[in-house]
Amino acid sequence: MWTYVVRRTLLLIPIFFIISVVVFALIHMVPGDPIDSLLGPGSTAADRVELTAAYGLDKSLPVQYVVWLKKFLTGDMGQSIIEKQPVLDMLVYNAPFTVRLGLASLFISFFVGIFLGIISSAAKNTFIDYISMIIALLGVTVPAFWLGLILMLIFSVTLGWFPVSGSGSLSALVLPAVTVGLGGAGLIARITRVSMLEMFNKDFVLLLYAKGLSKPAIIFRHIFRNALMPIITIFGLRLGWILGGAVTIEIVFSRPGVGSMLLSALYRRDYPVVQASLIALTMAVIIGAFIADIMYAYADPRVRDAYK
Amino acid sequence: MVDAQVVEKKHKSPWTIILKRLSGNKMGVIGTILILCLVLVAIFAPILEPHSYKEQHIENMNAPPSVNHLLGTDDLGRDMLSRIIRGARISFVVGVLSVAISVLIGVVIGSIAGFYGGVIDTVLTTIADLTWSMPAILIALLLVAIIGAGLESVIIAIGLSYWAQYARLIRGQILSLKSATYIEATRALGASNYVILFKHLIPNSLSPVIVAATIGIGNAIVLEATLGFLGMGAQPPTPSWGAMMSNGTAYLFISPWVIIFPGLAMMITVLGFNLFGDALIDIMDVKNKESI
Numbered sequence: 001m002w003t004y005v006v007r008r009t010l011l012l013i014p015i016f017f018i019i020s021v022v023v024f025a026l027i028h029m030v031p032g033d034p035i036d037s038l039l040g041p042g043s044t045a046a047d048r049v050e051l052t053a054a055y056g057l058d059k060s061l062p063v064q065y066v067v068w069l070k071k072f073l074t075g076d077m078g079q080s081i082i083e084k085q086p087v088l089d090m091l092v093y094n095a096p097f098t099v100r101l102g103l104a105s106l107f108i109s110f111f112v113g114i115f116l117g118i119i120s121s122a123a124k125n126t127f128i129d130y131i132s133m134i135i136a137l138l139g140v141t142v143p144a145f146w147l148g149l150i151l152m153l154i155f156s157v158t159l160g161w162f163p164v165s166g167s168g169s170l171s172a173l174v175l176p177a178v179t180v181g182l183g184g185a186g187l188i189a190r191i192t193r194v195s196m197l198e199m200f201n202k203d204f205v206l207l208l209y210a211k212g213l214s215k216p217a218i219i220f221r222h223i224f225r226n227a228l229m230p231i232i233t234i235f236g237l238r239l240g241w242i243l244g245g246a247v248t249i250e251i252v253f254s255r256p257g258v259g260s261m262l263l264s265a266l267y268r269r270d271y272p273v274v275q276a277s278l279i280a281l282t283m284a285v286i287i288g289a290f291i292a293d294i295m296y297a298y299a300d301p302r303v304r305d306a307y308k
Numbered sequence: 309m310v311d312a313q314v315v316e317k318k319h320k321s322p323w324t325i326i327l328k329r330l331s332g333n334k335m336g337v338i339g340t341i342l343i344l345c346l347v348l349v350a351i352f353a354p355i356l357e358p359h360s361y362k363e364q365h366i367e368n369m370n371a372p373p374s375v376n377h378l379l380g381t382d383d384l385g386r387d388m389l390s391r392i393i394r395g396a397r398i399s400f401v402v403g404v405l406s407v408a409i410s411v412l413i414g415v416v417i418g419s420i421a422g423f424y425g426g427v428i429d430t431v432l433t434t435i436a437d438l439t440w441s442m443p444a445i446l447i448a449l450l451l452v453a454i455i456g457a458g459l460e461s462v463i464i465a466i467g468l469s470y471w472a473q474y475a476r477l478i479r480g481q482i483l484s485l486k487s488a489t490y491i492e493a494t495r496a497l498g499a500s501n502y503v504i505l506f507k508h509l510i511p512n513s514l515s516p517v518i519v520a521a522t523i524g525i526g527n528a529i530v531l532e533a534t535l536g537f538l539g540m541g542a543q544p545p546t547p548s549w550g551a552m553m554s555n556g557t558a559y560l561f562i563s564p565w566v567i568i569f570p571g572l573a574m575m576i577t578v579l580g581f582n583l584f585g586d587a588l589i590d591i592m593d594v595k596n597k598e599s600i
Binding site: 015018019026027029030031130133134137138140141142143144145146149150152153157190239240241243244245247248251263266267278281282285286289 | 334335434438441442443444445446449450453454456526527530531533534537538539550553554557560561564567568571574575578579582583586
């Protein structure tokens with residue numbers, strides 16, 4: 001088991017390098033120049049040259065990358081060109097908001113998704129099955145921002161149950177988390193349903209019925225536990241969806257967070273900030289998949305024993 | 309009599325079988341009807357529109373739904389129903405074209421990886437897995453920032469964001485088919501790699517790709533709207549549902565119908581593609597259901 005964990009951890013290092021190179025290259029392909037937004041009216045060409053050199057933007061791309069990487073590895077992510085503060089500070093301030101939103105949405109999508117998946121598989125091809133699958137699909141049929149705005153219209157503006165925006169209280173987290181969570185719930189519900197249905201046809205399930213076990217006992221103690229494996233795998237791989245949803249939802253509910261930080265930096269071509277927040281989001285996705293892998297190995301005795 | 313039955317079975321084309329199974333799947337039938345409605349609305353948009361989709365009537369701006377304007381008017385006094393009908397065309401085009409781009413890239417990369425194996429496979433699979441685990445919105449956002457906003461670049465960006473799923477699917481299929489007896493027989497007959505890959509392996513690997521593409525059209529339509537909301541989508545005069553919704557964001561508290569109705573239209577459309585795709589999974593007996 002530990003060999004497996006170590007091997008998977010070491011694999012994160014090359015992945016980090018690939019991602020940093022790709023992100024670096026892509027960002028520098030974006031047309032436009034952060035220096036444009038810094039130069040005041042009446043500035044001369046000499047000012048431009050001076051400013052460009054000050055931020056190291058006059059060097060060739062590979063050189064810029066090496067300079068950036070060296071600093072990054074010592075924990076220095078550079079200065080924001082627009083905000084004039086260390087990128088690390090911005091990230092440290094914003095990340096907890098995204099983590100909170102991400103974890104809350106994760107919980108909601110698991111809870112709602114597994115619930116809907118179990119009842120629809122237990123009631124296959126009945127009215128209940130259809131209704132719960134349509135509910136599960138609703139989260140993926142509309143853009144998250146639309147769902148967020150409609151929920152805001154109903155629950156904040158009309159009913160006044162939750163604040164329209166902000167991030168201070170727990171109640172301000174409810175609507176954003178439900179919005180993002182419903183998007184993931186559809187996926188979980190479908191996978192739960194499919195893998196539960198596959199288990200229903202297995203011989204061991206027939207044996208459990210023959211033993212005289214009740215249907216709920218079979219579903220929860222046997223089928224669900226076996227059906228959990230694909231749920232863990234797929235979910236680890238699709239964690240990015242949750243984070244992708246969080247990016248737009250932070251804008252909708254005007255929450256601070258890595259997503260809103262990334263977008264405002266992208267509009268203003270603030271390279272160091274875009275770079276750091278993209279790498280943070282990407283690594284979060286990769287580490288999520290990594291944790292899911294470890295969980296999978298731990299939960300499946302076959303994988304666990306293979307690395308003993 | 310037994311012989312007659314056998315002969316009758318032989319004459320059934322795969323399409324007949326799929327159609328027959330589809331008609332027995334209630335969710336599939338609903339999905340098919342929804343997609344057909346979208347296609348018909350998209351084709352006959354100019355006839356169906358009660359008003360002009362671009363004519364502005366400032367004196368009648370943000371008007372609530374009424375007999376004359378069933379779904380109200382937007383901030384420039386344009387009829388919402390007509391704009392939603394016209395928007396069906398754009399959504400359909402965005403969905404189909406961007407998925408076509410994804411499928412093309414995915415099939416090429418996935419079949420090369422699966423067919424040649426070895427280092428090529430490891431490299432391509434790693435790239436595909438990394439791309440697949442990324443939020444599509446982040447990839448698309450960066451690409452639109454690079455190639456510039458507008459409907460064409462949105463289609464290209466969405467296409468480039470979703471290819472990895474198809475690459476993974478086709479690779480898996482090819483790996484499992486590669487050692488099939490009929491492929492070995494073809495090879496023994498002297499067929500070249502090219503013939504084996506393009507005439508045998510790829511055509512036989514397409515069914516999960518078709519299913520995933522059906523659902524993918526829905527995802528692409530949703531992504532176009534999200535890009536629009538972030539200011540990176542189709543530009544204002546274009547009546548795309550996404551552009552209409554992001555335009556409506558500013559008037560959420562004044563005239564909520566401007567944002568509600570395009571969203572409902574999108575919900576119904578994308579639901580159609582999802583139901584149809586889900587039904588296809590059952591009908592075509594697709595393996596690796598989880599990856600779709």
